[in-house]
Amino acid sequence: MDKVADIGRDIGAYIRQQRNNAKISLRQLSKLAGVSNPYLSQIERGVRKPSAEILQQIAKGLRISAEAxxxxxxxLDLPVGGPVTDAIRADTELTERQKQVLLDVYESFRRQNREAETSATEPESESQAKE
Incomplete structure (x- = not known):
């Protein structure tokens, strides 16, 4: 039960931090997210643990990724990424669609480079095996 309470506090603190970063009042966020002011306050204080649907509404109000x-x-589990993917996901000036397109392009370049690297090393390995 303590772990659930910790998660509730953690998500509440994270929402408060994101709200403060966006310079949005609790009242403004409650309107943007379509959540009552007292309920949002309880979430931020860790008294209530919001559902995935409520988190999605809050994310939309904060203009951040619901995934975050x-x-x-x-x-969800922490997505595998690195500094580039983390930066793209954290960018508040991009829409979720723009972030996803950038991530897809970035990953396709990485995959292409891995395939090229593998192709370049394979003939070398085959010739060594023949010797």
Whole structure:
């Protein structure tokens, strides 16, 4: 039970931090997210643990990735990435669609480079095997 309470506090603190970063009041976020002011306050204080649907509404109000909130809430595992993917996901000036397109392009370049690297080393390995 303590772990659930910790997750509730963690997600609440994360939402508060994101709200403060966006310079949005609790009242403004409650309107943007379509969530009552008292309920949002309880979430931020860790008294309530929001559902995935409520997290999605809050993410939309904050203009951040719902995935980021799901990870913080323990609904999703931390996505594998690195500094580039983390930066893209954290960018508040991009829409979710733009972020996904950038991530797809970035990953396709990485995959292409891995395939080229593998192709370049394979003939070398085959010739060594013949010797």
């Amino acid at each position: 909130l799901y990870v913080q809430a323990g609904i």
